[in-house]
Amino acid sequence: MCTTPILTVRFFRTSPGNEPVREWLKGMDREDRKIIGEDIKLVQFRWPLGMPLVRKMKAELWEVRSKLDNGSIARTFFFVKDKEMILLHGFIKKSRKTPQKEIELARVRKNQWLDEA
Secondary structure: OOOOOOOEEEEOOOOOOOOHHHHHHHOOOHHHHHHHHHHHHHHHHHOOOOOOOEEEEEOOEEEEEEEOOOOOEEEEEEEEEOOEEEEEEEEEEOOOOOOHHHHHHHHHHHHHHHHHO
16 A cells, blocks of 8 residues: 555535534444544545445445444445545445435535535
């Protein structure tokens, strides 16, 4: 792995100043945060990556796919703009298919980020 990151990681921030992905991560136990953090770091240092760690969901929308120790599956949606990895939304996957509402929320946040840039 290279010693300098290819991407800078940034958290999406709502207009009141909340960072939903950071708050989601803080609500997890230490081991789960560590697994997700290591997966995000791998993307940061080795971009572009594909399956099984990263999957393209929509145009310019990707997910980091993390397998947690308890058997749960975490997904962290992001997009890349100007060498920045913007973390948009994270959730624990409970069904085989990714719910459309989760993808839509990430898409809305991506558009908000781009509108404010």
